[in-house]
Amino acid sequence: MKVGWTRRRWWEFRQGHSVYLTFVLTFINFILISYRLLIEKVTAFKELVPDLWMFALLFIVFYIPAATLIGFWHRRTQLRVETTLVQQQNPILARMVRTLLDVQTGRATREEIEEFRKMLVKIEKG
């Protein structure tokens, strides 16, 4: 299926934004808001981190390894729970696999196969 030029660029723009650039925006927001509205107003915090750039540097140095470690744990433990929950809510894939199984075991009727094939062709054509 040929996808239009504008649609491809729109996808690429969203990937660029949500997978990469959003980190810069989120981090700058968080650093500025936390520093100006919290650290600067509380004397105890201000004494610990007297400068915006020091806070920004400290934040980045701690945040990146923490995010990576938590993500590693997520990949090894949580991800399979989430894919299971999502796949259990995927009726079309279930129908596809079940129909293939029924074809293999001779349980599917000719009408059922034809109807299923029509649906697949319709999806393929878009």
Add this chain to the structure above:
Amino acid sequence: MIVPKNYVRKLWWDGRMGHSTYLIFFLTFVNFILVTYSYLIEGDPIFQKFISDLWLFSIIFVILYFPVSILIGRWHTYTQISVEMTIKMLEDPIMAKMIRTLLDVQTGRATREEIEEFRKSITEIEKKDINEF
């Protein structure tokens, strides 16, 4: 030092997952609490009567937000996801082509040329395998 294949790419994935699935909540909550308190509650005589302090507002927000979010998420999981997966699968021509071709092979409807062409396109995708197993 030999860096294992895809090591940096995996770290990048792990970092993004840690950020976007967990730590982002902390950043977003702190942002929301500070902005809302500073620009809405603080200085407003009505709000200040009920919420006199930033920390009190933070505690109330966190206590209310978690159960509300969990309830909405639960509804989403058991009702909305199946709608979204259906929409996605119905707009997934590659998956449909794979299943349809397997069906056609099984029922004897696929020609030798069609099977060969399909196999070629599958092999092209397979080349992107990161060989984890």
